[in-house]
Amino acid sequence: MIKLATIFPNQLNLNGDQGNLLALRKYLTAAGFDVEIGSLNQQTSSGDAHFVLFGHGSLAAMQSIDGVLKAMDWRKLMQIPGLAVGSGFEYLSRESFVSQKIVLGDRESEFQVATLGALQALGYRNTDSGLPNLAVNDQWICSMLHGPILAKNPLLLDRAAKAAVAAAGQEWPKLAPARLVKWVENLNRIASQIWQLETDEAYLPLAN
Amino acid sequence: MRYVLAILLGRLTRIAVRLVRPGGGSAFPGLVVSKLAPGILNRTLRSFPKGLVVVTGSAGKSTTTKMLVAIARAHGTLVFTNPTTANIRQGFYSSILEQSNIFGAIKGDVAILEMDEGHAAELVEQVKPRISVVLNVVEDQLDRFVDPALVREKLAKVALATTETLVLNADDQNMLLVGEQQTEKNTKWFGMSDQSAASKLGYAPTYLPKLERPNTTTTILGLEGTMLDVAVHGKHLKFELPARGAHFAVDAAAALETASVLLGAKFDSKLAERTLADLPPVFARGEVVQINGVDVEFILVQNPTSTQLNLDNLPANLERVLFAIGRDVHDPAWLWTVDPANLSPVDVVTGYNCAEAELWLRHHGFEPKLSTDDLAQAFEYWMTLPEPTSGLRTVIFSADAMRRVRRMFGFTSPNEVAR
Secondary structure, X not given: OEEEEXXXXXXXXXXXXXXXXXXXXXXXXXXXXXXXXXXXOXXXXXXXXXXXXXXXXXXXXXXXXXXXXXXOOXXXXXXXXXXXXXHHHHHHHXXXXXXXXXXXXXXXXXXXXXXXXXXXXXXXXXXXXXXXOOEEEOOEEEEOEEOOHHXXXXXXXXXXXXXXXXXXXXXXXXXXXXXHHHHHHHHHHHHHHHHHHHOOOXXXXXXX | OOOHHHHHHHHHHHHHHHHHOOOOOOHHHHHHHHHHOOHHHHHHHOOOOOOEEEEEOOOOHHHHHHHHHHHHHHOOOOEEEOOOOOOOXXXXXXXXXXXXXXXXXXXXXXXXXXXXXXXXXXXXXXXXXOEEEEOOOOOOOHHHXXXXXXXXXXXXXXXXXXXOEEEEEOOOHHHHHHHHOOOOOEEEEEEEOOHHHHOOOOOOOOOOOOOOOOOOOEEEEEEEOOEEEEEEOOEEEEEEOOOXXXXXXXXXXXXXXXXXXXXXXXXXXXXXXXXXXXXXXXXXXXXXXXXXXXXXXXXXXXOHHHHHHHHHOOOOOOOOEEEEOOOOXXXXXXXHHOOHHHOOOOOEEEXXXXXXXXXXXXXXXXXXXXXXXXXXHXXXXXXXXXXXXXXXXXXXXXXXXXXXXHHHHOOOOHHHOOO
């Protein structure tokens, strides 16, 4: 069983950020794993999660959960694979759990592509924080590209899924199940269409 | 006299645009007039003896405005208003161009304008509304507004500029915050008696301690299907709404409350009831059209809340659905905040953002038969699929996809919208 955990899913879903867990679940299920999604709202430990999502919320939502966030054991959480997007990433930056610093500037509201090593991600950037579109801190991917970036970026999805599987002490199948092959075909087809609309950069498909 | 040239050039532009693009192109002539005669807007809006009524908020502006205008006109009031598609500054100029004489003057008692929340906050700095109806804040257009709290701030500016009466939604805590800042104003409230139903209307949470709900003077007492039971200042009205959903009932309550404020002692509740009972749907809110001799229902979705509410209110067991998300959805990420569990199998996904929509739908287990950004191809294929055994063929589309579909099939006149 792969256990995916999310922090305040109702509050931190302003741009459909919880869709990242849907994308992970669908991908892991297609790869043959059982998947469970839970919430970390009221507990300060990471439980036994294998992947944690920290989504994006409104200013008021972030203020309303600030006390609980402050009580969470982030040093421990960040040893588990995770994804922080938008205000989730900003929180980690403000509290110095990541090395990237907020430098306020002009607001950017547009589709952008981020590259980090072999990773590439397309998404919508809507921030004046100056934080990068893609960064890795401990086991976490951090991004200012909000919304369902794992669904739109199969390479990033694959990396997150494999990290969760490794955290669960399980192995990725050596031979991709037919269901996964078909799903990756769908993801590559749709993602390449989205890339054509939203950027001039070439889409790098996920190998099957 | 100083506006004659601008009006003439604006009208010539409109004729030229419509020759090229039948049924479209209202924005550009408005832009021409706004450049040549920027002062005409303020002058016009200040010219009505009963002042300016602004209808604003995140969702429900078009329906509320249409209902309010219909009630006012039924009472013999001469109303200047704007069409659904013209609720930003440029659109107001287009509406003046459309309805004024050659000197830029418009006969009328009152202006009732639907205003985009961003444009309303700017416009009221120059022309103060006598009455403002502020409907709600929902999490919408975040690529533009960034945060719901900032939308509330814009709406609070409209409330602050209002000189006489505010009409606010008692079931949206954002509106209670807006009203709290305007204690010196005459504030009227509308809302639902069923607080459980009201909580499902998707207003943006404030995450603040809940404010006490004020007493409403227009109250929705019940809604069964499309049959609305509503009390307006103690008078009991019952009539059929032009479209399904509690959000339309709330729009009707807002319109009725505002009409009673605007018309004062002249307000005839029975006449208002008859007027709303006979009202055709606003463009694509439950509108049924004929395509190739077949009835097709049009449902417009504009933001996460309206999408969720419309999907939740779909009839059970729909068999033929075409889903079209156009270019107006700048960042389609919000689709992922919507639960499509009540959506029947989707046959075709189309529109500029069809790939984003298909990605979202497939993650929810849908397997569309066709996904194409070519609307004509999408419709051609969809209409060849077998007729549904129950219900109507249903098109669910965003505003841009709606405009393109309407143009494609020649549904360009608001007068063609039938109940």
